[in-house]
Amino acid sequence: MSIKRALVSVSDKRGIVDFCRELSSLGVEIISTGGTKNLLAKEGVPVIGISDVTGFPEILDGRVKTLHPAVHSGLLAIRDSEEHQKQMNELGLDYIDLVVVNLYPFQETIAKPDVAYEDAIENIDIGGPTMLRSAAKNHAFVSVVVDADDYSTVLEEIRAGGDTTLETRKRLAAKVFRHTAAYDALISDYLSKVTGDPLPERYTVTYEKIQDLRYGENPHQKAAFYRKPLAPAGTLTTAEQLxxxxxxxxxxxxxxxxxxxxxxxxxxxxxxxxxxxxxxxxxxxxxxxxxxxxxxxxxxxxxxxxxxxxxxxxxxxxxxxxxxxxxxxxxxxxxxxxxxxxxxxxxxxxxxxxxxxxxADRKSEFVITSIDGGMIVQESDIHSLDPSELQVVTDRQPTAEELKQLLFGWKVVKHVKSNAIVLASGNMTVGVGAGQMNRVGSAKIAIEQAGEKAKGSVLASDAFFPMGDTLELAAKAGITAVIQPGGSIRDEESIKVANEHGIAMVFTGVRHFKH
The missing domain is CATH 3.40.140.20 (AICAR transformylase, duplication domain)
Known part of the structure; x- marks a missing residue:
């Protein structure tokens, strides 16, 4: 086989003129649509309009132009099937050997500030994905290109043998289905957010590779770094490495x-x-x-x-x-x-x-955690504490300085692995206890790390105290105030211990487990 006819319709026109000019010089007939056809004709590349193939005009503002049997029979026909050959001949249909398509810029459209819903919907491509899927399904006979970075490989193989290799067609087909799956996932995500259904019955996500990594947590583990298509600024995925x-x-x-x-x-x-x-x-x-x-x-x-x-x-x-x-x-x-x-x-x-x-500008994102056989999804913890919501539960009120340090410690303990204890003084952490199997263990680590700095510091705990033992440790270390969620059936025990030692304690009513 050899590539004789190509259908070209691209939104991203990077390199398309040179690519098509070279195809034409190799004897490939080029069919095109809309703006791509106009560009190729303007640049002097021989091109046939899609209407000349279908015998039907582009209609409905270009919404319907390639959704036609003359296109999809040419893409889906099995070339070594006598029955398919017979039908194609009887109907006067020709094969299409190469498809070069990339899709309406949906991602770029919804990335615009205050994009109108109607504009987003209008940039959902229908004909493009259909042609790509048809060609990719029939990759045994049809080459399909969705990425301008593959133009050079396709040209090189056509020059060498008149066609691409089956191995290349398989690789390009896989790339197409990844591309259309990502495109549909982005549309699904957009519409789910618009309709207020962020955790639907099927959760589909897509990410773009930033780079391969040398390895994962350990040298024997493969790894790569990906980003969301619309990753917000100020995140690691958008950072510039200097x-x-x-x-x-x-x-x-x-x-x-x-x-x-x-x-x-x-x-x-x-x-x-x-x-x-x-x-x-x-x-x-x-x-x-x-x-x-x-x-x-x-x-x-x-x-x-x-x-x-x-x-x-x-x-x-x-x-x-x-x-x-x-x-x-x-x-x-x-x-x-x-x-x-x-x-x-x-x-x-x-x-x-x-x-x-x-x-205050931070927005909640959904965080995905993989487990064997599935995943769990939750909102990111961006809760910001309103000081007016604090409940003082002890006889002694915290001083203005203690309250300042308590709020500082609360911001930090939220990000420490549970069970978490943070000691703070003078607008800095002086002790951090993380990831222990019990809260007393975390408190001991934080107090030991702080040493003499523990005296006069305040303590933040990511979750409530199930008993008064952590408060006993805090009092012994000279800690003067405590912030914790409250909510234990034994809160009174902790309050009693705090009162006995003159410790001021406030409840937030919010827990910050981090596993």
Whole structure:
């Protein structure tokens, strides 16, 4: 077989003129539609209009033009079937050997601010996916191209043998079905959101590959990095890497954790993360002061960690950052002086995020967690505590400074693996207890890490205390105030212990488990 006729209809016209000109020079007859036909004719490429093939005009503002037996019989006919050959001959139909189609720009349309619903619907392609699916189904005989990056391969094989190889046609067909599946998933997601049904009976998602990763959590595990088609700005998937070696799977997980924490703060803040838990969080009047606090919170654990800031990294901060080994530094931007300093370290990754926006601007996303045989889906935890909703449950009210530190600690403990305890003082963490099988264990770790700094600090807990033992530990360490969700059937026991030791305690009514 050889490729004699091609049907070309593309929204993304990148490279299409040169591709079709070369096809024509190889003796391929080109059929086209609408704007693609006009462009090819304008550029002097011989082209036949689709109406000349179907004998029927393009109608309904171009909605109906390729949905015709003269098109789809030419795509779906089995070339070595005598019955199919007989029917094609009797009806005077010709084969189509190559389809080059990409679809109406639905994604680009709905990405526009305040896009009209009618515009979104009008950019749902019907004829394009139908032609692609027909050609891809019949890939034993038909070549189908949906990506301009494949033009060169197709031309090379046609030049060499007059046709593409079966192996190439299989690969291109698989790519087509991935493409149309992603296209339909995006439409489904858009309409589900419009109709207020974000968790429908079938949950279909699509992601675009950013890069292959060297490996996953461990060297024997394969991995890749993907992003959602409409990923919002200020997320790791839209970051610009300014310097350093490629991100690893573990880098990406830790960097995402650091970003989620630093976005909690509107004032200058710096977060240091190790193994997806914060080892130091600081807030200050400048990014330099915030970093100094984050560093002093745990100078040991920050080594080899990831640092995220919500302000531009300046020269003075960069000079401190360069003194220790860090995997990644994340910030809205870096001054030229800071870049000059930090890029002297060959391997450190520098990620420019652009502006994060305020904590109040964050929007909930649905988070997918894979399990064997399926997945679970939930809204992301972007709950922001309104201080007016706090309930003081002890005899002693927290002081203004204690309340400030309690709210700081609450923002951090939300992002610590459960069971989670955070000690805070002076707008910085002084102790973090994460991921223990009981809350007392987490409290012991946080208090031990804080050492003398525990005295006069406040304690934040991601969930309620099932008994008073954590409060006993807190009192012994000199902790003066506690913030926790409340809601245990034994709340009174914890309140009694707090009162006995003069600890102020407030309930939030909100739990922040993070598993």
């Amino acid at each position: 310097h350093g070696k490629e991100l690893s799977y573990n880098n990406i997980n830790d960097a995402n954790a650091a970003l989620q924490i630093v976005k909690e703060f509107d004032e200058p803040a710096v977060v240091a993360v190790k193994h997806m838990n914060p080892c130091g969080v600081g807030v200050g009047s400048t990014v330099l002061e915030a970093y100094q606090k984050a560093y002093s919170a745990d100078p040991t654990s920050i080594f080899g960690g990831i640092v995220a800031a919500n302000r531009t990294i300046d020269k003075d901060t960069a000079n401190l950052l360069k003194e220790i080994f860090l995997e990644i530094i994340i910030a809205p931007d870096f001054t030229p002086e800071a870049l000059e300093i930090l890029t002297q370290k060959k391997n450190i990754r520098l990620l420019k995020m652009g502006e994060f926006g305020s904590a």
